[in-house]
Amino acid sequence: MSDERPTSLWRDAWKRLRRNKLAVTGLFVVLALLLIALIGPWITPYDFLSQNLDARNMAPSWAHPFGTDDLGRDVLSRVIYGARTAFLVAICVTAIALAIGIVLGAIAGFYGGPFDRFMMWFTDMTMSVPQLLLVVVINASLKQPISSWMEQMYLQTLNPIWRNSAIVDFVLVFGTMALISWPPYARLVRAQVLSIRNRPYVTAARALGLTNRIILRRYVMPNAMGPLIVAVSAGLGTAMVLESAFSFLGVGVNPPTPSWGNMISDGLRVWTNYPHLLVAPAAVLAVVTVAFNFLGDGLNDALNPKGQK
Amino acid sequence: MTAPLLQIRNLKKHFDLRLGAFGEKGARVHALDDFTVDIVEGETLSLVGESGCGKSTTGFAILNLHRPSGGSVIYKGTDLAGLDEDAMRPFRRDLQIVFQDPYSTLNPRMTIGEALSEPILFHALASKAELPARLAQLLADVGLSPRFASRYPHELSGGQRQRVAIARALACQPRFIVCDEAISALDVSVQAQILNLLLDLQEKYQLTYLFIAHDLAVVRHISDRVGVMYLGRLAELAPSASLFATPLHPYTRALLSAVPEANPRAPRDRQMLQGEVPSPLSPPSGCRFHSRCPLARETCRSQIPEMRAVAPGHLVACHAVTSATSTNWEASE
Numbered sequence: 001m002s003d004e005r006p007t008s009l010w011r012d013a014w015k016r017l018r019r020n021k022l023a024v025t026g027l028f029v030v031l032a033l034l035l036i037a038l039i040g041p042w043i044t045p046y047d048f049l050s051q052n053l054d055a056r057n058m059a060p061s062w063a064h065p066f067g068t069d070d071l072g073r074d075v076l077s078r079v080i081y082g083a084r085t086a087f088l089v090a091i092c093v094t095a096i097a098l099a100i101g102i103v104l105g106a107i108a109g110f111y112g113g114p115f116d117r118f119m120m121w122f123t124d125m126t127m128s129v130p131q132l133l134l135v136v137v138i139n140a141s142l143k144q145p146i147s148s149w150m151e152q153m154y155l156q157t158l159n160p161i162w163r164n165s166a167i168v169d170f171v172l173v174f175g176t177m178a179l180i181s182w183p184p185y186a187r188l189v190r191a192q193v194l195s196i197r198n199r200p201y202v203t204a205a206r207a208l209g210l211t212n213r214i215i216l217r218r219y220v221m222p223n224a225m226g227p228l229i230v231a232v233s234a235g236l237g238t239a240m241v242l243e244s245a246f247s248f249l250g251v252g253v254n255p256p257t258p259s260w261g262n263m264i265s266d267g268l269r270v271w272t273n274y275p276h277l278l279v280a281p282a283a284v285l286a287v288v289t290v291a292f293n294f295l296g297d298g299l300n301d302a303l304n305p306k307g308q309k
Numbered sequence: 310m311t312a313p314l315l316q317i318r319n320l321k322k323h324f325d326l327r328l329g330a331f332g333e334k335g336a337r338v339h340a341l342d343d344f345t346v347d348i349v350e351g352e353t354l355s356l357v358g359e360s361g362c363g364k365s366t367t368g369f370a371i372l373n374l375h376r377p378s379g380g381s382v383i384y385k386g387t388d389l390a391g392l393d394e395d396a397m398r399p400f401r402r403d404l405q406i407v408f409q410d411p412y413s414t415l416n417p418r419m420t421i422g423e424a425l426s427e428p429i430l431f432h433a434l435a436s437k438a439e440l441p442a443r444l445a446q447l448l449a450d451v452g453l454s455p456r457f458a459s460r461y462p463h464e465l466s467g468g469q470r471q472r473v474a475i476a477r478a479l480a481c482q483p484r485f486i487v488c489d490e491a492i493s494a495l496d497v498s499v500q501a502q503i504l505n506l507l508l509d510l511q512e513k514y515q516l517t518y519l520f521i522a523h524d525l526a527v528v529r530h531i532s533d534r535v536g537v538m539y540l541g542r543l544a545e546l547a548p549s550a551s552l553f554a555t556p557l558h559p560y561t562r563a564l565l566s567a568v569p570e571a572n573p574r575a576p577r578d579r580q581m582l583q584g585e586v587p588s589p590l591s592p593p594s595g596c597r598f599h600s601r602c603p604l605a606r607e608t609c610r611s612q613i614p615e616m617r618a619v620a621p622g623h624l625v626a627c628h629a630v631t632s633a634t635s636t637n638w639e640a641s642e
Contacts, residue, residue, distance in 0.1 A: 008461055009417055200408040201416045203374055204474070208428040208481060209401030212394070222418040
């Protein structure tokens with residue numbers, strides 16, 4: 001027995017991930033973009049809302065690296081703010097969906113029985129709801145009443161927070177997306193828990209008299225995490241694309257809040273004359289999506305090393 | 310004789326299955342039926358039989374890890390069978406288990422030290438300050454250096470992991486350990502080491518073992534008593550020496566005659582069984598062995614044979630065996 005440091009499975013996985021160039025590139029791109037999104041307000045060269053009607057639809061230049069749009073707004077600043085929107089939506093949606101999925105999936109898988117059957121039925125039902133249709137319906141039915149309610153609240157309290165229509169967009173988009181994107185996580189967690197709960201080390205933990213809570217938290221869940229981390233990485237990318245898609249179609253984040261989706265939508269109308277308005281947000285979206293996929297693949301290989309070597 | 314440590318009476322375990330595309334057909338696996346035995350403090354009771362005969366189910370049912378379908382397991386005046394987890398908890402400490410597969414017996418995300426500390430801290434068997442000394446002692450008990458405490462299971466060999474599994478069982482200071490094929494998955498040289506370790510620990514801590522195995526040579530070497538199981542039922546239960554010297558149940562005879570001999574020229578009386586073990590989904594009526602038994606008679610098809618003592622401590626469940634000396638061979642003619 002050598003005296004080198006003991007290595008946990010997590011450390012081993014990290015070592016394997018670091019050897020995978022594509023995954024490291026993906027991780028770097030994702031982290032860099034996240035950093036840019038976080039410090040966006042301090043690094044954007046221009047205010048993303050300020051219009052300069054003397055400098056409309058300008059081609060990329062030193063002053064405006066990504067050019068300006070049809071209102072003379074700096075595209076780079078808007079892309080950076082779009083990253084904030086994309087990460088905010090992706091992280092919140094994934095976090096909510098993950099929380100619901102882990103709780104429901106773990107309970108269903110661990111305890112089984114009627115609750116498990118009900119959960120699986122409920123999961124299948126949720127999965128059968130067409131996402132786009134639901135978002136459109138919610139936009140069409142809820143947006144108007146909520147907006148007018150907020151307007152009333154503003155008139156009563158004169159608190160400017162009620163005038164911020166971006167809140168309605170975000171809560172509606174997040175809420176809807178989170179409420180329909182948890183089933184894959186729930187199923188994944190349930191399947192993992194099912195396969196783990198009868199392993200000898202879990203039975204041994206029961207024989208030791210440990211409570212179900214301890215067993216679930218310390219024996220079952222840590223061993224169920226691998227595939228979940230992969231799914232989260234893929235899920236973040238998917239959520240970003242979905243946010244852009246909804247915004248592109250006008251049912252997600254609405255102007256003037258910048259989103260890559262509505263920027264692509266705007267750029268598409270004029271792309272023959274001003275291709276940079278389409279290319280800038282679309283390229284960033286493509287790069288980040290590919291980065292998440294590389295990272296997810298790398299995590300998959302790093303966390304589930306069986307069948308390699 | 311003092312009162313037995315565990316009084317097991319008519320213990321049953323059935324698994325209900327749903328078959329068919331829509332689960333429309335119910336089926337019942339008779340994994341264990343009418344298992345009755347007293348386990349005496351300090352003894353090693355072995356259970357042998359083919360795979361699928363219910364040996365492991367017996368161990369799981371006694372420890373209430375599989376909730377028994379019927380019968381009772383009396384320990385310290387309490388019937389453990391059917392106790393819920395909370396009521397069972399105080400007894401769990403005393404009754405431990407060691408599993409077969411050393412590669413899945415330890416939580417891969419926990420160091421050996423964490424795995425061993427868990428039961429100690431949970432049952433408050435040592436304070437945080439005493440913990441390192443206790444861990445070192447547990448590891449020493451199973452022949453490992455204290456440095457192993459910071460290791461992860463995947464850094465250990467199969468034999469080392471099995472030692473840790475034994476240490477984990479010992480951490481609770483138990484009185485009774487089910488060794489569920491605890492050495493079957495190991496190399497032969499390692500098997501001997503682990504076996505000797507188990508025997509040393511038994512002496513040191515006055516442990517009682519239920520030793521589930523299929524290697525008859527090992528069982529003969531270490532057991533005080535041996536039970537032979539066939540298709541979920543105990544066929545014969547006898548002190549080790551008497552079972553191997555005078556096996557009475559026709560199944561035990563067939564099983565023992567299948568043990569390989571070191572001398573290939575030794576005269577042997579092989580008893581070959583015909584056919585396969587019937588499915589536990591629909592076990593044969595009467596004596597479960599009658600479909601393959603050379604002595605089977607009409608009564609064997611209809612009546613379940615009771616366990617009867619044919620010699621002191623030697624119990625057989627067979628209609629054809631009436632005493633330790635005269636097996637009713639003629640009756641089969």
